[in-house]
Amino acid sequence: MLTEDGKHLYVSDDEYHNLIEKLAIKIHQSGWEFDTILCLARGGMRPGDILSRIFDKPLAIMSTSSYRAEAGTLQGKLDIARYITTPKGEIAGKVLLVDDLADSGVTLNAVIHQLRNNYQPISELRSAVIWTKGASSFQPDYSVELLPTNPWIHQPFESYDTLTPVQLMDKWKF
Template sequence: MLTEDGKHLYVSYDEYHNLIEKLAIKIYQSDWQFDTILCLARGGMRPGDILSRIFDKPLAIMSTSSYRADSGTLQGNLDIARFITTPKGEIAGRVLLVDDLADSGHTLNMVIHQLRNNYKPITELRSAVIWTKGVSNFTPDYFVDLLPTNPWIHQPFESYDSMRPEQLRDKWTI
């Protein structure tokens, strides 16, 4: 649900999963055949996992991080892992790169640059996200929602960003 001021978008678990399913349909309707899904951890892990199951394709993982401060609300320096975890040995062929959103576009631009320069066995690379913000300088090949007001997206699992083990213990202690 988008707030009246357009600055916040609150997403429930059901809405989140529905959006991933809509993303899957867009990819499917493009008739593009791919060999592997490469998700960007952390934001792309949930969509990547679901898409991997729907398309019955192996899931590779590349870790990136830029949102760390204030429970993940302030962008910092972008860190990109040097290695990709994949069950197939080396990532190759046609790869679908998956993340949750194209915010500024910086992460996706940098990752694609790194993949094209350092992973020559990748023959074709396309990108898929749930949301693309209007301020993004990157346009993914596949996305579900364009957000021209650039709201902060409150995803349903964000409560875990500030939750600690002792809080869970207290919650579940009877």
């Protein structure tokens, strides 16, 4: 649900999973065949996992991080992992890069630059996200929703960003 001022988008669990399913349909309808899904941790892990299951393709993971301050609401320095975790040795062939959103575009542009320069066995690379913000400098190959007002997206699992083990113990009366 987008707020009236267009500054916040609240997404329920059901909406989130429906959007990932719509992303899968868009990818399928394109007719493009790929060998591996490479998700960006953390935001791309949930969509990457689901797409990996739907398409029955191996899931590789590359860690990136830039939103760490203020409970993940302030973008800072971008860190990109040097190595990719993959069940098939080295990542190669046609790769679908998955993240949750193209926000500013900085992360996706940097990752694609790194993949093209440092992972020669990748023969073709396409990208898929749930949301693309209007301000993004990156335009993914596959996206479900364009958000021209650039709202902050409140995803259904955000509550875990501030939850502590002690709070869980209190909640579950341990």
